[in-house]
Amino acid sequence: xxxxxxxxxxxxxxxxxxxxxxxxxxxxxxxxxxxxxxxxxxxxxxxxxxxxxxxxxxxxxxxxxxxxxxxxxxxxxxxxxxxxxxxxxxxxxxxxxxxxxxxxxxxxxxxxxxxxxxxxxxxxxxxxxxxxxxxxxxxxxxxxxxxxxxxxxxxxxxxxxxxxxx
Numbered sequence: 001x002x003x004x005x006x007x008x009x010x011x012x013x014x015x016x017x018x019x020x021x022x023x024x025x026x027x028x029x030x031x032x033x034x035x036x037x038x039x040x041x042x043x044x045x046x047x048x049x050x051x052x053x054x055x056x057x058x059x060x061x062x063x064x065x066x067x068x069x070x071x072x073x074x075x076x077x078x079x080x081x082x083x084x085x086x087x088x089x090x091x092x093x094x095x096x097x098x099x100x101x102x103x104x105x106x107x108x109x110x111x112x113x114x115x116x117x118x119x120x121x122x123x124x125x126x127x128x129x130x131x132x133x134x135x136x137x138x139x140x141x142x143x144x145x146x147x148x149x150x151x152x153x154x155x156x157x158x159x160x161x162x163x164x165x166x
Contacts, residue, residue: 022055024065024080030149033073037062039163044073050085061163076163118143 029049034041037059045067047053053065053075062074118126118139126136156162 022082023052024055024063024082025084026051026053026075027079027081027085031075031079033065033067033071033075034062035073037064037074039076039157041074045071047075052084053080061165078162 026047026049029047031047031049031051032043033045033047034043047067051068053067055063055065056072057064058077059074061077063077063080064072064074065080066072118136123136127133157164
């Protein structure tokens with residue numbers, strides 16, 4: 001009788017966990033939904049930022065999910081969030097690919113904006129401090145630099161970083 005009760009209880013918990021699956025959201029457009037819990041597995045689909053997925057199972061570095069349209073597969077866990085991503089552009093850039101923090105606190109906002117290059121105020125301040133026009137142009141040139149997403153993927157794979165880490 002006790003054995004039957006335990007089996008009944010475990011079966012009930014199994015069904016309950018399926019019906020109350022957590023909803024997670026894709027952090028960045030182009031996120032890979034893959035066949036298995038390996039960064040080197042076949043890509044089933046690429047999901048857009050904000051796409052809701054239902055958590056099925058957790059593995060060390062990957063989550064098995066069910067995506068809209070019935071696709072089931074695995075996503076690197078740092079590509080997902082429990083909150084709906086804001087409608088802002090950008091999608092995380094290199095730090096997002098590495099699974100890094102994507103929010104900037106208010107106290108960090110001034111240094112965060114300098115990462116994106118010189119604002120007109122910063123440029124004026126630089127000139128007043130005697131920074132050469134050549135150095136100011138070098139910062140503007142760095143600001144315009146763009147890294148191809150495929151090159152980022154290759155960098156992560158070769159360096160065994162992010163989803164390719166061990």
